[in-house]
Amino acid sequence: MIVSRREVMTGRVLLVLLMAVTVIPFVSLFVTALHPAGTYPSGLSWPENPQWGNFADAFRVAKMGQLLLSSGLIVLGVVPISLLLGTMAGFAFGHLRVPGHKIGFVVFLLGLTLPFEGIITPLYYQIRDMGLLNTRWAIILPLIGLFMPFSVVWMRAHFVTMPDEVSEAARIDGAGTWQLFWRVHLPLATPALSSLAILLFLWTWNQFLLAIVLVDDPAKRTMAGALGAFQGQWGTDIPLLCAGALLILVPTLSIFLIFQRRFVAALLQGSIKG
Amino acid sequence: MPHPSTGRRARRARRSRVAWIGWLFALPAVVMYATFVLRPLLLTVQYSFYDWNGIGSSTWVGLANYGRLVTDPELFATIGHAFELILFFSLIPVLLGLFVAATIRGIARSRLATVARTVLFLPQVIPLVAAGIMWSWLLSSTGLANELLSAVGLGRLTRAWLGEFGTALPAVGIIGAWVLVGLCTLLLLAGMSKIDPALYEAARLDGAGPVREFASITLPSLRQEIGVCVTVTVIAALASFDIVYIATQGGPGNSTMVPGLEIYYLAFSEREVGMASALAVALVILVLACVIPLQRFARDAR
Amino acid sequence: MAHRSPGRRLFAALTLTGLLASAACSAPGSDSGSTETDASAAPVTSATCGTGPVTLKGYFETGFPLPKNLSDEFTKQFPNVKWDIREDQFAVITQNAPRVLTDDPPDLMRLPQVSELVKDGLLKNLDGYAQAFGWDKWPASQLEQMRVSSTGERGDGPLSAMGLNFSMTGVFYNKKLATQIGMTQPPATLAEFDTVLQKAKDAGLVPINQFNGGATGGLAFPLQNLMAAYGDPAAINQWIFQKSGATIDTPTNLQATQHLEKWLKAGFFAPDINSQDYATMMSRFIGGKNLFIFDGDWESGNLDKQMAGNVGFFLMPSAQAGGKRAAMSAPLTYGISSKAKNADCAAFFLNWVATNQQARDIAVEVGGSHPMGPADAYMPEVAKDTVTASTLAAGATIGQDNGAMDFIANATGAIYAKGWTPQLQKLAAGQQKPDALLKSVQKDYESQVKD
Structure with a gap:
């Protein structure tokens, strides 16, 4: 490719600039978190006397241990079930092509762009009548439902590309539909599944609206919901708030940095297909 | 037989x-x-066809809630704000993304670009609530934004960005732009890497500069990716909730009130469940009305 | 993807959703009559926390240590009682109140305006406890604001909430800065106050910091003070108590709002008040960044600690020399959900707060405000030169002048968030005129009271 030197340089400068803009808010959060609790530090000033203890305080007052457990439980409730149900339906629509599969698919497609605010009001009363308010189920069950459109569309897109020959060979060997799905197709779907799992994990972990509406106790919320509560309670103490916010970011950020390639690929594909 | x-x-x-x-x-x-x-x-x-406070019994009111939606300037303004946010959530990330992606196309495989892929994705990974908290602090009257302005001699421009009528909504928009610009850049860059390099070689041999190259090769080939970027960001703008909830709560004086937040307030604090639902229906329809044509546009490209 | 007949598929999809729709066709809420609660008070002979383990579920306002300190002391005295406390900022509590009281009922909750909560039967009627504990023998004015009739009018009717103490508001000032501009005495008239503000401005000080950002329209403090300086506090109370025919849009209130606008235009407030939250205001005032704040005696204890000897307090001067003083003075309202599990224990706690000696010490030292309770009850000693002493003394003045008002922000549940806050933020930004402001708030008020 012919690229001039000047273009390479501009490209580099621009990229570094963009990265700086992306990172600065994180740096500011970090620096502010080191100021003495209760003060109003200005701008990006490094404190004379960094208060590393703020992180310990924030960990304690935010009950980080509980929050991690809670978000973990919610993710465990949402992600595996959504993956399974989404894959099964994607298999039925994309591979088995059940009668009426196009209608079914369109019904799911309609839900793809649905803003959660569109259904939050009745959902609240529904969850209340089910007696699930203020339990983790109040987040888990609706999220599974809300993730179905994306999961089904995503997995269908995978199964549509699976040649029929794969199934025919298995059928000749006498496999039933379930065996065909479980033994043959599920293993083949692993790459699509793992990307989907990453996306669902992220969306569950970061879910805010459902958490603040359906669960009052921060210790039963998602991380994002708990962060909202933390801001409500400690928003008057900026350094502590910043320390807490950073701590709440640590789990996602570390998982992201470990699996970054998969994450980036999943997010890019996710937006294309979504 | x-x-x-x-x-x-x-x-x-x-x-x-x-x-x-x-x-x-x-x-x-x-x-x-x-x-x-x-x-x-x-x-x-x-x-949406009822007047209900969420506790007692409800009364059928027909289309009255929808009537109020279009006649009450405060409610109707929320939709206007959502559209104004599109400028920031969609236009800036897509334009900036196009510009950056086109500029760095040549170094897309360099070490720096690999690092950039990770860094630019950070805002996508964190909860929007966290983005809201970080930026409320950056944009506060003693925040970094003002400090930078003062440092370059623009001290008279400093203000509480999220607290003034003229700047609060754009400031919220900037937060959204920050979240989305990395995603758009990388999506567009991925799209560009699929373009046949021979096209560019030919253009260069014809003596085309970067601008013509961009207009005649890059842009037309990216129709699908641009469609995706616009769709994702438009939905994010119309359905915005988390950032506004944290950064301004709709203030000052309702100047950043968006439909999502208004639905939340109406339904759960003012207990006008019917009105909240009517606004919710309007929001859902609005999103579909914006997204379906965009999808057409992107699909036609294939 | 093959696009054969999108029309037919869409039609089929719509049919399917239509089928689903028929599954849910009764009017919303028609089967929820069971949430109505008995409005009459059950006779109570004695309410205690018993001896078995009890966990009281509290929902408190963040940033104010008083309820936490009281609950800690209570547990020290009654070790069988533990607390499960959730905290939020006041604006969030206001938003959540109806929902939380219905679906996640706390035993003890910091309450915003109570009228609508009472109308919907969400609060426990405390008359039974009032009789059992003898609250009905306290000065009636202490409980007046928490008495609500069945139509939502306040002032009399069953007791639906209690105070942890009753607060007093006015103007706090930084003594060092005041000396700097030659203010040796608190201003005696509004005109004098204007002069002092101008002097401060001319001296390059920030005259007033006031929180007015986000969901908190703190300009309501100076505004209501000005209203009472120009007009009759009783009339303002009528409006707050939702008496029929009351209006906020009166000539004297217009004068008050215009006066506030004059202050805003003169630059007497910090330029960024529309993004100041309460904590920012406090931190700046404590940091000596400005001369005045309009605030309440709940900060007295805190200010005595953080600005010892350097902080003064005065009641808003009236428009005429020698005129009567008035101030917002309201109980720090806490209520018991009508569905609370440990209502008796919560009521016992409220009584303990008003009558226990240690609790009254805490109410004054930490809370800074006057405790609830009988007129002749024990009062802790307060050092004379503290701002706590000034605010307690101011309470006595207001009592003599009969000038206590509830907050205009407490007129209805949504009037603060939907009326005052956005309107005052607009006024601060020069985007609203005083008369239009009052008309708009009155319109919101009427539609909310009607509902």
Whole structure:
């Protein structure tokens, strides 16, 4: 490719600039978190006397241990079930092509762009009548439902590309539909599944609206919901708030940095297909 | 000797039985979707025709809530704000993304670009709530934004960005732009890497500069990616909630009130469930009305 | 993807959703009559926390240590009682109140305006406890604001909430800065106050910091003070108590709002008040960044600690020399959900707060405000030169002048968030005129009272 030197340089400068803009808010959060609790530090000033203890305080007052457990439980409730149900339906629509599969698919497609605010009001009363308010189920069950459109569309897109020959060979060997799905197709779907799992994990972990509406106790919320509560309670103490916010970011950020390639690929594909 | 057609019919019958059994696979997904999405969605439509405080009994009011939506300037303004946010959530990330992606196309495989892929994705990974908290602090009257302005001699421009009528909504928009610009840049860059390099070589040999190259090769080939970027960001703008909830709570003086937040306030603090539902229906329709044409546009490209 | 007949598929999809729709066709809320609660008070002979383990579920306002300190002391005295406390900022509590009281009922909750909560039967009627504990023998004015009739009018009717103490508001000032501009005495008239503000401005000081950002329209403090300086506090109370025919849009209130606008235009407020939250205001005032704040005695204890000897307090001067003083003075309202599990224990706690000696010490030292309770009850000693002493003394003045008002922000549940806050933020930004402001708030008020 012919690229001039000047273009390479501009490209580099621009990229570094963009990265700086992306990172600065994180740096500011970090620096502010080191100021003495209760003060109003200005701008990006490094404190004379960094208060590393703020992180310990924030960990304690935010009950980080509980929050991690809670978000973990919610993710465990949402992600595996959504993956399974989404894959099964994607298999039925994309591979088995059940009668009426196009209608079914369109019904799911309609839900793809649905803003959660569109259904939050009745959902609240529904969850209340089910007696699930203020339990983790109040987040888990609706999220599974809300993730179905994306999961089904995503997995269908995978199964549509699976040649029929794969199934025919298995059928000749006498496999039933379930065996065909479980033994043959599920293993083949692993790459699509793992990307989907990453996306669902992220969306569950970061879910805010459902958490603040359906669960009052921060210790039963998602991380994002708990962060909202933390801001409500400690928003008057900026350094502590910043320390807490950073701590709440640590789990996602570390998982992201470990699996970054998969994450980036999943997010890019996710937006294309979504 | 069996008649050929009966054999085929039998096979088709077996196939269709198998086919119907296939619905069992879709059933759990359909049940969850119907229970927790379709049912509430239909109830939203139903509630929108009632006056209900969420506790006592309700009264049928027909289209009155929708009438109020278009006549009450405060409610209607929320939709205007959502559209204004599109400028920031969509236009800036897409334009900036195009510009950056086109500029760095040549170094897309360099070490720096690999690092950039990770860094630019950070805002996508964190909760929007966290983005809201970080930026409220950056944009506060003693925040970094003002400090930078003062440092470059623009001290008279400093202000509480989220607290002034003229700047609060754009400031919220900037937060959204920050979240989305990395995603758009990388999506567009991925799209550009699929363009046949021979096209560029040919253009260069014809003496085309970067601008013409961009206009005649890059842009037309990226129709699908641009469609995706615009769709994702437009939905994010119209359905914005988290950032506004944290950064401004709709203030000052309702100047950053968006439909999502207004629905939340109406339904849960003012207990006007009917009005909240009408606004929710309007929001859902609005999103579809924006997204369907965009999808057409992107699909046509294939 | 093959696009054969999108029309037919869409039609089929719509049919399917239509089928689902028929599954949910009864009017919303028609089957929820069971949430109505008995409005009459059950006779109570004695309410205690018993001896077995009890966990009281509290929902408190963040940033104010008083309820936490009281609950800690209570547990020290009654070790069987533990607390499960959730905290939020006041604006969030206001938003959540109806929902939380219905669906996640706390035993003890910091309450915003109570009228609508009472109308919907969400609060426990405390008359039974009032009789059992003898609250009905306290000065009636202490409980007046928490008495609500069945139509939502306040001032009399069953007791639906209690105070942890009753607060007093006015103007706090930084003594060092005041000396710097030659203010040796608190201003005696509004005109004098204007002069002092101008002097401060001319001296390059920030005259007033006031929170007015986000969901908190703190300009309501100076505004209501000005209203009472120009007009009759009783009339303002009528409006707050939702008496029929009351209006906020009166000539004297217009004068008050215009006066506030004059202050805003003169630059007497910090330029960024529309993004100041309460904590920012406090931190700046404590940091000596400005001369005045309009605030309440709940900060007295805190200010005595953080600005010892350097902080003064005065009641808003009236428009005429020697005129009567008035101030917002309201109980720090806490209520018991009508569905609370440990209502008796919560009521016992409220009584303990008003009558226990240690609790009254805490109410004054930490809370800075006057405790609830009988007129002749024990009062802790307060050092004379503290701002706590000034605010307690101011309470006595207001009592003599009969000038206590509830907050205009407490007139209805949504009037603060939907009326005052956005309107005052607009006024601060020069985007609203005083008369239009009052008309708009009155319109919101009427539609909310009607509902």
